[in-house]
Amino acid sequence: MSSNPASPPNGVSRRGFLSGSATLAVATPFVAHAAEQAAPGAAAKDPHAKVAVSFNINGKPYQLGLDARTSLLDALRDHAGLTGTKKGCDHGQCGACSVLVDGRRVLSCMSFAVMQEGAEITTIEGLASTDGALHPMQQAFVDHDAFQCGYCTPGQIMSAVGCVQEGHAENDDDIREYMSGNLCRCAAYPNIVAAIRQARDDMKEG
Amino acid sequence: MRAFSYERPSDLQAAIKAAGTSPDNQPPTQAAAQFIAGGTNMSDYMKLNVNRPERLIDLNKLSEPAMTAIRVDDAGLHLGALVRMADAQEHEDVVRMFPVICDSLRLAASGQIRNMASLGGNLLQRTRCEYFREVSWPCNKREPGAGCSALDGVNRQHAVLGGSEACIATYHGDFAQALIALDAEVEIASAKGSHRMPFADLHKRPQDTPQIETALSPSDIIVAIHVPAGPWRRSRYLKVRDRESYAFALASAAVALDMDGDTVRGARIALGGVATVPWRAKSAEEMLTGRKLDEAAAKEAADTAFAEASGRKHNAYKIPLGKQTLVRALLETQDMKV
Numbered sequence: 001m002s003s004n005p006a007s008p009p010n011g012v013s014r015r016g017f018l019s020g021s022a023t024l025a026v027a028t029p030f031v032a033h034a035a036e037q038a039a040p041g042a043a044a045k046d047p048h049a050k051v052a053v054s055f056n057i058n059g060k061p062y063q064l065g066l067d068a069r070t071s072l073l074d075a076l077r078d079h080a081g082l083t084g085t086k087k088g089c090d091h092g093q094c095g096a097c098s099v100l101v102d103g104r105r106v107l108s109c110m111s112f113a114v115m116q117e118g119a120e121i122t123t124i125e126g127l128a129s130t131d132g133a134l135h136p137m138q139q140a141f142v143d144h145d146a147f148q149c150g151y152c153t154p155g156q157i158m159s160a161v162g163c164v165q166e167g168h169a170e171n172d173d174d175i176r177e178y179m180s181g182n183l184c185r186c187a188a189y190p191n192i193v194a195a196i197r198q199a200r201d202d203m204k205e206g
Numbered sequence: 207m208r209a210f211s212y213e214r215p216s217d218l219q220a221a222i223k224a225a226g227t228s229p230d231n232q233p234p235t236q237a238a239a240q241f242i243a244g245g246t247n248m249s250d251y252m253k254l255n256v257n258r259p260e261r262l263i264d265l266n267k268l269s270e271p272a273m274t275a276i277r278v279d280d281a282g283l284h285l286g287a288l289v290r291m292a293d294a295q296e297h298e299d300v301v302r303m304f305p306v307i308c309d310s311l312r313l314a315a316s317g318q319i320r321n322m323a324s325l326g327g328n329l330l331q332r333t334r335c336e337y338f339r340e341v342s343w344p345c346n347k348r349e350p351g352a353g354c355s356a357l358d359g360v361n362r363q364h365a366v367l368g369g370s371e372a373c374i375a376t377y378h379g380d381f382a383q384a385l386i387a388l389d390a391e392v393e394i395a396s397a398k399g400s401h402r403m404p405f406a407d408l409h410k411r412p413q414d415t416p417q418i419e420t421a422l423s424p425s426d427i428i429v430a431i432h433v434p435a436g437p438w439r440r441s442r443y444l445k446v447r448d449r450e451s452y453a454f455a456l457a458s459a460a461v462a463l464d465m466d467g468d469t470v471r472g473a474r475i476a477l478g479g480v481a482t483v484p485w486r487a488k489s490a491e492e493m494l495t496g497r498k499l500d501e502a503a504a505k506e507a508a509d510t511a512f513a514e515a516s517g518r519k520h521n522a523y524k525i526p527l528g529k530q531t532l533v534r535a536l537l538e539t540q541d542m543k544v
Contacts, residue, residue, distance in 0.1 A: 047209035047260060068212040068262070071249070091250050092319060104292075104321045110246045111322065114212050115264055163317060166292075180451035181316020 055119045057082065058126025068114050073097045075113035076123060084124035084154050088183075095182030098155040098162070099123050105162025107181075124154035127161070136202035137161050140195035148186035156182045160196045169200045207252050214264040218273075218395045218427060224263050225425035227397075233417055235332070237424035241265050243288060243324035246315070247331045255341050256332070256348060265324075265427065272393075272430050278303065282435040287326030287428040291315070291381070294325060304433060305542075306441035306460050310384040313445045316452045326428035328381050329392070329408065330420065334363065334454060335375035346372045347416040354416075362520035363454075366528070367481035367512070373416030374518070375482060376454075377409065382484035383460040384443055385431060387476035393430045396423065402432070409483040438462040438474070439544040444535040445478070446527065455479030457528040459535035463499070470494045475536075477511060480528045487511035490532070504536040505529070 050065040057080055064079050073090070076082045076099070088096030090109045097108040100122040127135040134142070137157050147153045159182045163169050168178035175196050176189075184192065215221040225239045234240060240259035242248045243266060251257040265273075265288065277284040278299040285294055294300055295311035315323065337343040337355035344352040356364050356374055364374040382405070390405040403421065410418050422428075441462035447453040458478035464471040473494045475487040490511040497503050508529035515525045 045211040045261070047211045049211070051212055068210055069207050069252075091253065092246055095316065095318060098318055105318050106322050107246070107318045110249045110319075112212070112242075112245065112249065112262075115214075115242070115245065115266065117214070159318060162321075166317070168317065177451050178317045181318045 051114045053114045053117050055116045055121055057121045058123060059120075064113070066113050068112060070113045071109050072099070072101075072111045072113045072116055072121075073108035076108060076121070079113075082123050082125050085158075086151055086154055088152065088155070093183075094152070094155075095159055096152050096155040098159040098182065100158060100162055103162075103165070105159050122158070124158060127157065135161070136206060137164070137195070137199040140199035140202065141192075143198065144191045144195040145188075146191040146195040147184070147188050152182060152184045152186075156184065156192055160192075160199065164196065164200045164203055169196055172197070207255065208258045208260070210252075210259050210262045212262050212264065214267050216267055217269050218429070221263055221265060221268060221427060222395060222397050222425045224261075228424040231418075232424060233419060234422050234424040234426070235419065236417065239263055239424065241427065243327045244290065244322040245327075246319050246323045247327060251332060251339075254339055256339060270429065275430075276300070280435060281432070283307075283433040285325055285431040285433070287324060287430055289325050291320040291323045291325065291328060292317070295320065302439070303435075304384070304388065304438055304441065306387065306438065306443050306462055307381070307384045307433070309443035310380040310460060313443060314380040325381065325431060328379060329385075329405075329428065329431075330422075331379055332419070333375035334378050336360065336363070338375055347375060347412070347419075350415070350417050357518065360520060361518050363456075364518065364521045365480060365482045366515040366517050366521055366524045367477070367485055368411050369482050369516075370412045370414060370416070372414050373412035373482065374521075375412070375416070376479060377481060377483050377485075378454045378479065379484065380443065380445060380455065380458060380478055382409070383458060383476040383478040384441075385433065386484040386486045387441075387460040387462055387474040388433050388436065388438060389474075390434075391432045392428050393432065394422070394426050395429050396426045400429065405431070406484070406486060412482050436462075437464040437472070440465060440539055440542050441474070442535065442539050442542065444531055444538065446531050447479075457524055457531040459528075459532045461532075461535045461539045463536070463539050465499070465540065468498045468500075470497055470499050473507075473536075475507070475511065475532065477528060477532065480515070480524050487532075489513070494536075499536065499540050501533065501537065504533040507536065508532040 051068050054063045076085050086096040088094035092107050092110045099108045163178045169175050228237045239261040241263050273286040273288040275286045276297050291311045301308045338345050343355040365376045385405045391402045443460045445455045445458040455478045460476040462474040473491045475490050477485045490507040493510050494507050
């Protein structure tokens with residue numbers, strides 16, 4: 001066992017382990033039927049059969065074979081290996097799972113992944129430039145210390161990007177109202193509002 | 207969650223066919239095949255094991271343009287059932303002609319949910335009654351005859367109008383209050399063809415069958431909502447809740463006024479957060495018609511609107527709160543610059 005208490009026994013971080021195992025799941029061959037080909041009204045289809053779904057995440061194509069019950073959130077985390085999107089309440093009450101679908105902010109916990117055929121999905125992992133430069137919203141959250149524990153932060157940032165793009169961040173009252181679907185149990189709200197204000201202006205200039 | 211098979215038909219006829227046939231009088235919420243659109247209510251209740259479809263039919267790819275259109279003509283406003291709440295809320299004709307509709311959508315849910323939720327699905331949202339949501343409690347709506355845990359339970363959220371000894375679960379929607387106030391109709395596609403129904407007839411009071419929430423059959427699909435043209439630019443939706451945003455109404459009022467100076471030519475009033483179904487307060491409207499609108503008249507109208515209300519252990523506060531909400535909504539609507 002490693003003498004470094006910060007290292008797990010096998011030298012693989014928890015984050016790395018989760019990502020690695022999820023990638024394996026993607027690579028595993030699957031038997032799937034396409035939802036479109038299902039005969040309308042046909043009885044006795046196997047509800048446990050895997051369903052094929054294709055979509056882009058952060059510009060990269062994914063084809064997954066999923067149990068129809070899989071939420072978009074679980075597909076992102078457990079099947080695509082993108083664990084940046086967080087599961088808070090899993091019932092649409094906290095906003096931690098916010099992502100952009102076709103450019104609009106949504107709750108990934110309240111959507112079944114199989115309903116996202118052909119969608120363009122953007123997660124927190126897809127926000128920074130390929131050269132590593134942070135998105136103005138990410139930079140603003142750093143600049144304003146707009147988090148404490150950080151668990152709600154990916155959802156806050158994705159929701160804030162959507163909020164600015166919708167034109168609902170023109171003043172502080174609007175920011176508070178239109179960000180009300182994202183809860184922060186550390187109550188970093190004043191700093192979050194300040195960060196969004198800064199990023200709004202930076203995004204306009206950009 | 208119960209396992210389900212997933213289908214994605216491409217037009218209304220295919221969707222209705224996919225739903226198949228159901229036993230007589232089976233409510234859509236108990237059917238083997240159920241529809242999903244935005245999914246914000248359906249997925250939540252499926253996770254809670256309250257909704258348990260064997261087959262889930264996704265309506266989002268239906269090709270009928272009427273389902274995704276927002277149109278205004280001389281007859282009024284057409285809102286497709288697949289339009290997302292956020293899109294209707296921001297539509298300039300809706301904002302200009304029917305502020306009460308815009309308010310009712312803007313004050314509902316969160317930005318993310320309004321981007322997802324369809325208008326048709328919003329109307330059919332199921333109650334947030336805690337005993338309905340948690341399947342370990344007896345609930346007549348989930349399991350007819352099991353009993354109602356809310357009658358003598360924690361009923362702070364529950365309805366003071368339209369309840370029965372079988373159920374006092376609140377209808378929590380906001381948009382529905384604007385629609386019932388404005389005499390909207392819903393266009394429904396069914397196996398027998400398409401028909402229109404007054405929106406006021408869509409939801410059913412619980413009476414002794416609280417499991418029957420609407421007049422819909424399991425294969426019926428709401429295609430569109432029609433709001434007749436009217437002089438309703440002076441209209442608003444006032445929502446009172448535990449927190450300023452992202453919460454259900456404890457009491458709300460949809461008000462539309464047609465004024466001749468200080469005198470009410472016509473009034474439309476609906477009440478949210480306090481009733482088991484979308485709730486039109488016609489007696490209050492009639493009381494105000496032809497009268498000078500001031501605080502005394504507004505209070506009289508509010509007393510009329512809540513004349514039949516009855517509170518229980520924790521929800522009796524909703525009667526004075528609901529009255530005060532309506533008074534404020536009437537006076538603020540009167541003060542609108544149009």
